[in-house]
Amino acid sequence: MISMPEVIVTSLIKSFGGVRAIDNVSFSIESGEALALLGPSGCGKSTTLRCIAGLEVPDDGEIIIGGKTVFSKKRGIFVPPNKRNVGMVFQSYALWPHMTVFKNIAYPLEVRKWSKNDIKRRVDELLDMLGLQGLQDRYPHQLSGGQQQRVALARAIAPPDVDVLLLDEPLSNLDAKLRESLRVELRNIQKKLRKTMIYVTHDRIEAFTVADKIGVMNKGKLVAFGKASEIMENPRDTFTADFLGYIRLFDGKVISINDLEAVIDIGDYKIKCKSPSKLEIGDSVSVYVLNLELSRENRGSLNTNYVRASIRGMINLGSVIEYEIDVQGKPMIVKIPLKETNINLNNKDIYLSFNEDITICLKI
Amino acid sequence: MFQLLPLRVIVILLILLLGFFILVPLGIFILASFSGDPFMLGGFTLSHYISFFTSKRYLNSLYNTIIISIASAALSTLLGLFMAILIHKMDIPLKRYASASIIIAYIIPPYMQAAAWITMANPVNGILNILTQNLFGIKPFNVFSYIGLIWVLTAFTMPLTYLMISSRLLSIDSTLEDQSLVSGAGLIRTFRRVLVPLLLPSLFTAWLYSFIISAENFIIPYMIGVAAAERIETLAVTLYIDAFAIYPPNYTTASIASVILLLMSGMGSLIYYRILATERKYVTIVGRGFQTRAHILKRSYKLLLSISMIILTSIIAITPLIAPLLMSLYRVWTGSLASPTLANYDRMFSDPYFWRSLINILIVSSLAAAILAMFSFLIAYFSIRTKLKERRILEFISTIPIAVPAIVAGFVILLAWYAHINIGIHGTLAILVLAAIFRFIPFSVRTISGGILSISSELEEASSVSGATLTQTLRKVVTPLVSRQMLISAILTFTLVFRDAVTPLFLATGATMVLPLYIFYLWVTGYMEYAAAMITFQMLILLIIIIIVMRFMGLEAFIRGR
Numbered sequence: 026m027i028s029m030p031e032v033i034v035t036s037l038i039k040s041f042g043g044v045r046a047i048d049n050v051s052f053s054i055e056s057g058e059a060l061a062l063l064g065p066s067g068c069g070k071s072t073t074l075r076c077i078a079g080l081e082v083p084d085d086g087e088i089i090i091g092g093k094t095v096f097s098k099k100r101g102i103f104v105p106p107n108k109r110n111v112g113m114v115f116q117s118y119a120l121w122p123h124m125t126v127f128k129n130i131a132y133p134l135e136v137r138k139w140s141k142n143d144i145k146r147r148v149d150e151l152l153d154m155l156g157l158q159g160l161q162d163r164y165p166h167q168l169s170g171g172q173q174q175r176v177a178l179a180r181a182i183a184p185p186d187v188d189v190l191l192l193d194e195p196l197s198n199l200d201a202k203l204r205e206s207l208r209v210e211l212r213n214i215q216k217k218l219r220k221t222m223i224y225v226t227h228d229r230i231e232a233f234t235v236a237d238k239i240g241v242m243n244k245g246k247l248v249a250f251g252k253a254s255e256i257m258e259n260p261r262d263t264f265t266a267d268f269l270g271y272i273r274l275f276d277g278k279v280i281s282i283n284d285l286e287a288v289i290d291i292g293d294y295k296i297k298c299k300s301p302s303k304l305e306i307g308d309s310v311s312v313y314v315l316n317l318e319l320s321r322e323n324r325g326s327l328n329t330n331y332v333r334a335s336i337r338g339m340i341n342l343g344s345v346i347e348y349e350i351d352v353q354g355k356p357m358i359v360k361i362p363l364k365e366t367n368i369n370l371n372n373k374d375i376y377l378s379f380n381e382d383i384t385i386c387l388k389i
Numbered sequence: 390m391f392q393l394l395p396l397r398v399i400v401i402l403l404i405l406l407l408g409f410f411i412l413v414p415l416g417i418f419i420l421a422s423f424s425g426d427p428f429m430l431g432g433f434t435l436s437h438y439i440s441f442f443t444s445k446r447y448l449n450s451l452y453n454t455i456i457i458s459i460a461s462a463a464l465s466t467l468l469g470l471f472m473a474i475l476i477h478k479m480d481i482p483l484k485r486y487a488s489a490s491i492i493i494a495y496i497i498p499p500y501m502q503a504a505a506w507i508t509m510a511n512p513v514n515g516i517l518n519i520l521t522q523n524l525f526g527i528k529p530f531n532v533f534s535y536i537g538l539i540w541v542l543t544a545f546t547m548p549l550t551y552l553m554i555s556s557r558l559l560s561i562d563s564t565l566e567d568q569s570l571v572s573g574a575g576l577i578r579t580f581r582r583v584l585v586p587l588l589l590p591s592l593f594t595a596w597l598y599s600f601i602i603s604a605e606n607f608i609i610p611y612m613i614g615v616a617a618a619e620r621i622e623t624l625a626v627t628l629y630i631d632a633f634a635i636y637p638p639n640y641t642t643a644s645i646a647s648v649i650l651l652l653m654s655g656m657g658s659l660i661y662y663r664i665l666a667t668e669r670k671y672v673t674i675v676g677r678g679f680q681t682r683a684h685i686l687k688r689s690y691k692l693l694l695s696i697s698m699i700i701l702t703s704i705i706a707i708t709p710l711i712a713p714l715l716m717s718l719y720r721v722w723t724g725s726l727a728s729p730t731l732a733n734y735d736r737m738f739s740d741p742y743f744w745r746s747l748i749n750i751l752i753v754s755s756l757a758a759a760i761l762a763m764f765s766f767l768i769a770y771f772s773i774r775t776k777l778k779e780r781r782i783l784e785f786i787s788t789i790p791i792a793v794p795a796i797v798a799g800f801v802i803l804l805a806w807y808a809h810i811n812i813g814i815h816g817t818l819a820i821l822v823l824a825a826i827f828r829f830i831p832f833s834v835r836t837i838s839g840g841i842l843s844i845s846s847e848l849e850e851a852s853s854v855s856g857a858t859l860t861q862t863l864r865k866v867v868t869p870l871v872s873r874q875m876l877i878s879a880i881l882t883f884t885l886v887f888r889d890a891v892t893p894l895f896l897a898t899g900a901t902m903v904l905p906l907y908i909f910y911l912w913v914t915g916y917m918e919y920a921a922a923m924i925t926f927q928m929l930i931l932l933i934i935i936i937i938v939m940r941f942m943g944l945e946a947f948i949r950g951r
Contacts, residue, residue, distance in 0.1 A: 080850050106853040119851035132865070133855035180855065191854075275645045 414805030467548030583659030840874025
């Protein structure tokens with residue numbers, strides 16, 4: 026069977042009072058895939074999700090869900106949210122305070138005119154699946170944050186015919202520990218039910234745990250989109266690299282290019298690195314690394330860049346150490362995982378070392 | 390846009406309906422003021438306005454209105470602030486008693502407040518004068534004076550300023566004051582430097598609001614000012630006298646007086662809502678509730694403040710309850726308490742006209758309250774929750790009647806639905822219901838809007854994404870969540886209509902007489918003791934309603950409703 030993408034978004038545009046919240050966004054995901062829309066607050070990721078749900082009317086573009094056009098400016102189509110057959114989890118959970126857990130979960134089934142018995146059976150099944158047994162008669166305010174989150178999820182997946190799940194920062198109101206366990210659980214449920222999922226978050230770890238594909242958004246634009254591993258290994262622009270946790274080391278100029286490898290002149294040193302985007306000789310670039318090491322001497326191995334630096338100060342943050350270092354007269358802050366070799370580094374003069382494979386340069 | 394089409398149809402229908410019943414009558418009324426007669430047969434001219442503004446009587450009436458309202462509003466705001474700080478910020482005993490008394494005072498009708506103070510302080514046999522006569526041999530009090538009129542208006546508006554200031558006071562986080570105390574400032578300095586500046590905008594809005602209420606009040610100036618040795622007329626009184634009490638009636642001057650009142654109250658309301666809107670931006674609405682902490686006082690201060698609080702609330706709330714009750718127990722009230730009788734009550738219960746006017750007012754208030762609750766819900770919902778451009782028009786039209794004084798409203802309705810477009814409801818209860826809806830729609834929309842605003846829109850979005858239609862969402866999610874607020878709003882509008890003697894003044898006929906107006910007529914035609922019995926009876930009903938509301942919904946219902 027040839028599968029058509031489950032969700033197709035084409036040239037989506039939405040402005041609020043003259044400000045482009047979504048600026049020409051296009052992407053598609055396959056059935057059963059999980060996409061995380063990642064970006065800082067105000068980047069348009071939630072608005073994109075709300076457009077897909079039908080809660081906002083886009084200014085332009087097209088949205089297709091499960092082969093059915095739900096929005097098209099050109100053809101004058103707008104399918105209201107209640108006819109789109111999607112499930113959604115809101116950041117606030119949006120549980121109805123006047124309904125019990127049972128009533129909340131049963132609601133989408135009631136409006137689909139299920140029989141009482143079928144509703145009872147389905148809700149029981151969901152309560153079991155999400156570990157909410159015995160809570161069906163409670164009201165939302167009698168539940169913990171984690172339980173409320175599960176009820177919201179149960180409600181979103183209640184109708185079995187809902188194929189697309191939309192989650193808007195579903196874990197951001199929970200504490201760190203609960204977040205960790207729930208994001209894995211979410212991932213498992215999504216895989217088990219084979220639902221297509223779009224997950225909006227500003228937390229990159231959450232995005233990489235939950236999703237197969239990642240879309241990075243900035244100022245209304247989709248700046249990176251692809252398989253999670255590709256996005257991580259080959260960020261195409263400085264914003265994505267910064268957001269994914271790359272360390273920005275130096276700025277320099279391209280002096281030679283060979284296929285995907287480039288050599289960057291940063292003054293006293295020449296740095297070898299990968300270049301994911303097309304560069305030309307003379308381009309100004311920033312050098313990024315995913316991680317680096319500090320060492321006392323230049324061990325001079327083949328695929329590693331070495332740069333002299335001096336330590337100004339350090340702060341032990343527990344699992345990482347934050348160093349204030351000086352590279353070529355320029356101060357910068359780097360975070361290094363806590364290791365014995367690092368903690369003993371109290372020399373003023375050290376070397377930064379970073380592998381060529383994980384060094385990339387991006388045009389600025 | 391696309392899915393908004395059916396919504397737009399509903400909103401446009403609502404606008405047309407509101408426009409027909411609000412804008413059309415007001416338009417006719419303003420046009421008529423430029424004409425020589427209410428039927429606008431004589432063409433339009435400015436000459437009536439010119440002669441109005443050159444007449445000594447009318448200018449005097451305008452001047453009285455402004456001076457009396459400024460003074461009573463100022464006094465009322467000061468007292469309201471004093472009580473609000475005592476009740477919400479001080480650790481003194483009997484606070485709940487004081488707060489409940491003020492809320493009872495809030496529902497006391499103006500004719501009751503006036504009747505009470507006439508009983509207490511009339512120069513012949515006022516209770517206060519009899520007391521001082523016996524003690525010192527003098528009779529210093531005279532309610533039929535400028536001071537008397539200002540005081541009764543103050544007593545009438547003070548509960549309102551108290552409620553307005555309280556609702557702002559309760560939204561100020563106590564940590565702001567605590568910070569000042571910790572910084573070394575004393576309580577007085579803290580209030581002066583922190584609390585009062587934060588309250589300043591709401592002090593002004595409270596003053597402005599009670600200014601409007603005083604300026605447009607008809608009952609109190611009529612019952613007190615007209616009886617004064619040298620008649621004190623305000624615009625509302627002038628309007629009534631010219632339209633009803635002289636022969637031939639002078640409708641032109643009456644309608645010019647109405648237009649001036651309308652302008653004053655309209656401009657006042659405009660400023661009021663401007664300030665309220667900007668003020669709202671600065672109010673910190675926090676998800677986590679914070680407590681307003683009571684400050685702990687020295688025992689001597691505590692006692693002093695507590696006593697002054699009790700005295701003040703008793704004067705404002707208890708006097709109007711006790712004075713008519715006393716008076717109602719005598720065939721002829723002379724000020725002496727010997728040989729009370731229930732004769733007035735016997736007469737009342739066997740008076741068919743009393744029963745008819747009671748049943749009439751119950752029908753009018755219940756119908757108006759029910760229609761208003763449902764209608765206002767629709768208006769509030771669509772103007773808050775849709776993104777249609779038309780919602781602003783809807784919101785605006787539904788706010789306009791707030792600028793129309795009660796006495797003008799009756800005049801406007803009569804002119805429109807009897808003199809110009811006779812839709813066959815004159816002389817029936819329907820015109821009274823229509824007038825009540827016209828009068829109280831802004832109030833009702835505002836209280837219900839508060840309820841809708843307190844629901845996160847995500848609750849409705851979740852319903853919509855779950856597959857529910859707009860009707861299902863309204864029925865299953867929105868209505869259950871705002872039903873409480875709708876009920877509060879309906880009960881409050883019921884009480885407002887139930888005690889309103891002014892709107893029906895031009896509209897009620899013999900068969901459609903309503904209780905508050907009957908009471909007013911009895912009083913001003915000299916049957917004061919009999920009127921007092923009915924006032925007491927009516928107050929009993931109002932008290933029962935208020936106690937039920939307080940019991941089930943808490944005092945906050947009144948503070949939040951504002």
